[in-house]
Amino acid sequence: MVETVLIGMLAALTLVILILAKLRKSKFGPMQGMVVSMYFGMNIGLTAGVLYGILYQGELFFSTMIAMTIGVMAGTLCGLCFGMLSMLEGIMAGLMGGMMGAMLGEMIQPNEANSFIQLFFLLSVSTIFIMIIVTSRKDAQVQQKKWILKPLTLFVCSVVYLVVANSLVMKSDSLVQLTQNQDPQNLVDSDRFDQQIMVVTKEMRYSLRDIQVEKNTPVALTLNNLDAIEHDIEVRTDAYMQLGKAHQHHGASNKWLHLHTAPNAQESLRFEFKESGIYEFYCTIPGHKEQGMKGQFIVS
Template sequence: MGYYHFFVLGSLGLLTFIVVIWAVNLKKTIGIMRGMIISMFYGMNVGLTAGVLLGVTYQGDLFLSTIFSITIGVLAGSLCGLCFGMLSVLEGFMAGLMGGMMGAMVGEMIRVDQSISLIQIFLLLSFSTLFVIPILKTPKGSKVKSKKWILKPLTLATFTFLTVMGSNSIAERFEGQKELPSKTIESAHNKGQTIVLETADMKYSRNKIIVEKDKLVTLTLKNLDNIEHDIEIRTSSFNMITQSKHNHGESKGLIHLHALPENTETLSFTITEAGIYEFYCTIPGHKEVGMIGQFIVS
């Protein structure tokens, strides 16, 4: 996991701490029924946020992402409900469980770039709990004595929006800068781009590769393990320049490069359409343990 993941999970942890402290101080004012609403609302949104994040991170292992997502959602909902009584705990528990499960399934089925928008939406909904609590604690039939009250929710809304949207963007850029030296390609603007992808201990040496459209790409798969590995990129928008004897995917609308144990294979090609493509090892069981990444064509 990168800085973006830690930012989202850290934000949920900090938000849970704030919500629980606030709920403890207001439990006598809010009451059981309103406490159940808060617990359900918060547990569901936290579960969905964590579910989409972990589902897309651990694509190929739905069981693992579901367990982690359910755990986070259940903890958030239950801790919030604990302040209001057992009924609120049960409400938060089930809402967190449901949100974590649904979020993990969504994350499993979408691309990484699509998941970022969903995570931002669900994270914003989680932060909106800070608005729900003061609304529910307001006594029924109370009158507004001054219009200055609107400054508080507006200030809180602005701060929340900037924190969620702005910090996400900063985290993504920072993550990209940290990954660029070690996990992306080596560029040579005049002679094309050379990518050396190593496999060791059932892992690729990088999980994000960035190339330019219509530019020559030389891909080298260096297998350091004592078992065979390969890389497959599913796209029909490419022109093969030179290929290895182990490349057998051109006729199937994909780029495929296979390397025997402790061997190196190379092929050259150009991709003619920009987009984000998935690459992974097709050997049974290898994709499931994490041999997967993104091939980004700009």
């Protein structure tokens, strides 16, 4: 899962930063320690914020709290290596980075998330170079040609680390990728002016949480279930009109808008909302809503 891979990468990077900070602590003054702690806490918070902001779109408070926690932890651990002022600087930077990252993840589209995550992660990795720069004397001179091997080796290791980590992320099953791989031929057979919407279920999550639709406009909704258990979508309102063949499922009230899928299958239906408003949808399978399988139609 992309979340697990990226958090593991951030944890590994934090460990590397802590080891370098311990080894080079004697060469850092108070100001240098504050700069490194602020820079690292901010970028870790931004990276985690965009990740959780895009994974939990529609739940800004939850994604913000997680991202700020990760940013504060990174900033605190880094700052502790240099003193109390550096730790406080790292805490505040982690809070700010987590908050801004979560807000950014909430606003951007899923296909834009990977670019931001890679950018902020690259900035986090560059903390290693910042630590080298701030501990170099202005009058330092190169005494031997072998010195150049140190930054070159560090640069090569960083590039290899990023390439390998990026390949792992790309191979992971991501809800961000799933929402982009919609096959129009698999959508419900409807008029070309219908609003086509595909919701993918993967690992007890809906790929879409906030769905914008227009009143009195036909909607072609497809539920693509990639899990090994059944899922559904239900909207408990009668302010809609079913179009075409009705979707039936045992146990569901005919009064509500309901779409059910078997494991590793997909189903579709057409309908239109008759009134404006915000209508909650969720999975009625016991326990699924409580695990986060919910969202809302925003009808304008």
